[in-house]
Amino acid sequence: MHYSYPVLDQYTYLNTSGIGLIPNEHMEAANAYNKDLLENGSIAFERWRSENYPRLRKLVSDFVGCSNSELAFLPNFSFGLVGLMPILVPFEKVLLYRDDYPSLRDPFVLHGFDVSWVDSEDGFFIDQDEIKRKLLNDNIRLLAISHVQYLSGFKVDVEDLGKFCRENGIIFVVDTTQSLGRIPINFNDSGMTIMISSNYKWMNAGFGSALMCIKQEFLEAHPAKVAGYGSYTFTEEGFIYKPSILSYEGGHLNCSGLNILEAAIAQKHELGFSETIIKGNELMKRLLEGLRQISYPIIGNENMDHRAGIVCVPGDEEKSSFLKEKNVILTFRNGHFRLGPHFYNSEEEIDNFLAILDQVT
Numbered sequence: 001m002h003y004s005y006p007v008l009d010q011y012t013y014l015n016t017s018g019i020g021l022i023p024n025e026h027m028e029a030a031n032a033y034n035k036d037l038l039e040n041g042s043i044a045f046e047r048w049r050s051e052n053y054p055r056l057r058k059l060v061s062d063f064v065g066c067s068n069s070e071l072a073f074l075p076n077f078s079f080g081l082v083g084l085m086p087i088l089v090p091f092e093k094v095l096l097y098r099d100d101y102p103s104l105r106d107p108f109v110l111h112g113f114d115v116s117w118v119d120s121e122d123g124f125f126i127d128q129d130e131i132k133r134k135l136l137n138d139n140i141r142l143l144a145i146s147h148v149q150y151l152s153g154f155k156v157d158v159e160d161l162g163k164f165c166r167e168n169g170i171i172f173v174v175d176t177t178q179s180l181g182r183i184p185i186n187f188n189d190s191g192m193t194i195m196i197s198s199n200y201k202w203m204n205a206g207f208g209s210a211l212m213c214i215k216q217e218f219l220e221a222h223p224a225k226v227a228g229y230g231s232y233t234f235t236e237e238g239f240i241y242k243p244s245i246l247s248y249e250g251g252h253l254n255c256s257g258l259n260i261l262e263a264a265i266a267q268k269h270e271l272g273f274s275e276t277i278i279k280g281n282e283l284m285k286r287l288l289e290g291l292r293q294i295s296y297p298i299i300g301n302e303n304m305d306h307r308a309g310i311v312c313v314p315g316d317e318e319k320s321s322f323l324k325e326k327n328v329i330l331t332f333r334n335g336h337f338r339l340g341p342h343f344y345n346s347e348e349e350i351d352n353f354l355a356i357l358d359q360v361t
Contacts, residue, residue, distance in 0.1 A: 001025070001270060005344055012328045012349050012356075017150070017178060017310045017340025020204035026263040030206075030256035037255075048255045056262050063265050064195070065186030066213040072248040073258060074210040077177055078103045080196040083248050084173075085111050086225035091142040091171060095134055097126060101150050104175045108144065116140060124152045124300035132164055142171045147185075148178035151334065152299050153310030155179070162191015171218070177201055177210075181264075182280060182309040182342070184273065187213045194218070202309060202342065205261040208254040214245055224248060276343035280309055283341040283350055287311060290354040296361055299336065312336045319360045326356045 003023040007013050013021065036044035061071045074080045085107060088094075094108050098117045108115055116138055120126050126149070135143060143165060148155045158174055165172040173194045176185060181202030187195055195213045199205035223243040224231070230246025232239040268276060281304060288302050288311060299312040315337035323330065323337075331338040341350060 001267075003267065003344070007329075008344065008349075010327060012326075012353050014339045014341050014345070014349070014353060015329045015331055016202060016204075016342040017153075017338055018201070018331045020181070020201045020342065021344060022204055022206050022260060022264075023267075023344075026204075026260050026267070029259040029263040033256045033259050045252075045255065052255070052259065052262070053253075056258055059262060059265055060211060063268075064180070064211070064213060065188050065190075066195075067188070067216065070187070070213050070216055070219070070245055072212045072214075072245045073253055074196070074212055074248065075208055075250070075254060076210045077175060077196050077198045078107075079250065080210060080212040080248060081107055081173075083224075083226045083250075084194065087222040088142065088171070088173075089113070093138065093140045094142040094144060095131065095138075095140045097145050097149070099123075099149070099151055100144075100146050101175065101177075104144060104146060113142075120152075120154075122300075124154050125306065126154055126156060128157060128161060131161065135165075135170055136168065141169065142173070144173040144175075146175040146178060147180075147183070148308050148310060150178055150310075151336075151338075152312055153307055153338075154300065155183070155306050155308045158185075158190050158192060164191075165193070166191045178310065179308055181268070182277070184277065199261055199264075203261065203264055204267075204342075205264045206257055208257040209261050212245075212248060214248075219245060226250075271343070279343045280341065283345055283347070284309065284311065286347060286350050287339065287341060287354070290350065291357075294354060294358045294361060296357060309340050309342065310338060312338050319357075322360050323356065328353055328356060 003025055005021050005023050007021055057068055057071060061068050089111055093114045095116045095118060096105050096108060098119050116134055118131050118134060145156060147158055162172055171193045172191060174192045176195055176197040178201060180197040193215050198210040200207045224247035226247050227241060228247045228249040229251055230249050231241055231243060233242060291298055292302055297314055315332055320332040
């Protein structure tokens with residue numbers, strides 16, 4: 001099947017790390033449901049809940065490697081983490097990366113956790129041995145970190161950290177917003193206790209949908225302290241509350257947004273998810289090599305050892321304005337350009353960007 005991305009006809013788009021592109025064909029999935037809702041009202045919703053929802057739960061749980069009873073759909077990452085705070089607060093201590101994304105970091109501060117910090121000496125590399133030492137030496141039983149750092153692109157080894165946390169009874173919370181859809185993830189094999197991801201970046205599923213996975217044993221030991229639509233059984237006596245992963249789904253779901261998620265995963269299967277990863281890695285290597293050839297500095301080293309889809313380079317307002325004039329879309333933040341090519345980009349787009357950047361070096 002051919003997928004069309006109108007943005008790519010107008011721009012050199014290197015900003016999937018900001019917002020992933022949705023093809024025309026996936027918007028049709030959302031529009032079909034909206035049309036059904038317009039014409040049939042509650043009948044359309046009941047049809048979606050009885051047919052699409054169970055199918056989507058299996059599709060997503062298979063994609064991320066979790067069981068159906070460990071998966072919740074959310075509107076965004078922050079909604080999920082805030083909902084978890086009541087059961088995480090008793091752990092009291094948490095280890096965080098100081099430059100992590102604010103919506104991961106700040107809820108722990110605002111809820112009064114005893115926060116310990118890990119830093120990066122060069123703004124890129126995060127020492128996982130230091131993380132392990134601090135967790136053990138300070139008797140910290142909760143670690144929360146992003147799989148891929150939004151400011152630098154550094155990728156932590158979640159399998160290594162997950163194994164360590166599992167062996168030492170440490171709760172491991174991971175934000176996979178900058179990795180899910182770009183890196184293969186198997187939740188059950190990873191050692192993560194909790195995984196949360198918004199779907200608007202590398203999953204290419206737009207705004208208003210996210211997912212959360214929680215290990216079954218943790219759910220049972222620490223029942224949810226929030227109530228969502230799926231938490232209730234309806235009886236003649238009224239609503240009966242039973243905590244489960246569905247407690248975190250809140251109210252009614254964003255059906256049209258989840259239809260886009262379903263289409264996005266189907267596309268990855270159709271194209272071959274491993275093939276999209278290979279394509280993304282090849283584009284990243286081409287970008288890194290091209291930056292080296294034009295002697296443009298990067299944040300971190302020049303290899304892929306701790307990278308996924310992001311490379312950050314120094315930038316300024318003048319260069320940013322020039323790139324905009326040349327129809328290059330990227331993120332300019334904190335004096336750096338963040339570049340995030342994905343499988344729908346081409347080698348020609350990478351080369352075009354490098355040629356434009358070379359004009360302002």
